[in-house]
Amino acid sequence: MTTEESIFVDITLNNGMIYLEKGPANKIFEGEFVYSNQPPEINYEIVGDEGRLTIHFDEEGMRQKGEENKFKRLSSLEDLYDNECRLKLSPNLPIVLNLDLGITKGELKLGGLQLKEINFASGVSRTNINFDEPNPITLEYFDVEAGVGALEIYNLGNANFKRFNFEGGIGDYVIDFAGNHYGDTKVDVDVGLGKVKLYLPRSAGIRMKVDKSFLCSFDIDEIYKENDFYYNQKWGKTTNSLDMNVETGIGKISVVWIED
Numbered sequence: 001m002t003t004e005e006s007i008f009v010d011i012t013l014n015n016g017m018i019y020l021e022k023g024p025a026n027k028i029f030e031g032e033f034v035y036s037n038q039p040p041e042i043n044y045e046i047v048g049d050e051g052r053l054t055i056h057f058d059e060e061g062m063r064q065k066g067e068e069n070k071f072k073r074l075s076s077l078e079d080l081y082d083n084e085c086r087l088k089l090s091p092n093l094p095i096v097l098n099l100d101l102g103i104t105k106g107e108l109k110l111g112g113l114q115l116k117e118i119n120f121a122s123g124v125s126r127t128n129i130n131f132d133e134p135n136p137i138t139l140e141y142f143d144v145e146a147g148v149g150a151l152e153i154y155n156l157g158n159a160n161f162k163r164f165n166f167e168g169g170i171g172d173y174v175i176d177f178a179g180n181h182y183g184d185t186k187v188d189v190d191v192g193l194g195k196v197k198l199y200l201p202r203s204a205g206i207r208m209k210v211d212k213s214f215l216c217s218f219d220i221d222e223i224y225k226e227n228d229f230y231y232n233q234k235w236g237k238t239t240n241s242l243d244m245n246v247e248t249g250i251g252k253i254s255v256v257w258i259e260d
Contacts (some may be wrong), residue, residue, distance in 0.1 A: 016083025023088025
């Protein structure tokens, strides 16, 4: 570390595997990278008081290797995961994290990091995100765009977020709000086709508006409905609350109540 007061991290991985977690406090980042054809572009610079880390696995360079190599890569699904990104980030500085993933598998252990903003986008992916430790600062915005596949987010209550926006295309999704909760939070979940399982803490106040087609089922208990909203008994009686808007086209929404 030198003069940085915050970090901006931008990762692009068109295909492969990604692992992200908290690293040593005295290092901005540590990384291990495996690639099949062309090494990733890795750049770190300091602009003002912000450190900027860019990691880009360039598939254009791979395609320029020729048709024979391209067909070889496509001959096995395992070849899609030849690229591998293992990254550890410092817990000592606030982080803005941008992840742009294509055909990937991922394990993101984000607990203990100072996360200010997260932008996550995936194409065809199977990813697990876990906030296994509390975020020591406020996460202003957590935006997820999941294309096709499976995405599981655990201990989201530890993320200390103000606003969570989730857009899913086709897939199975788990969103678990276990953990510590801080004040009033806004949640938007919009899924085209798939299953969404929401794990909600009984101790939090819940207000939920559900907009679904007749091709979608909605499974919830321990709640009452008033006008267009569903409420639990804690709504308006606690400082921790989740104000939720859930939309889906075809599929199933289910709610599971959990103890803190």
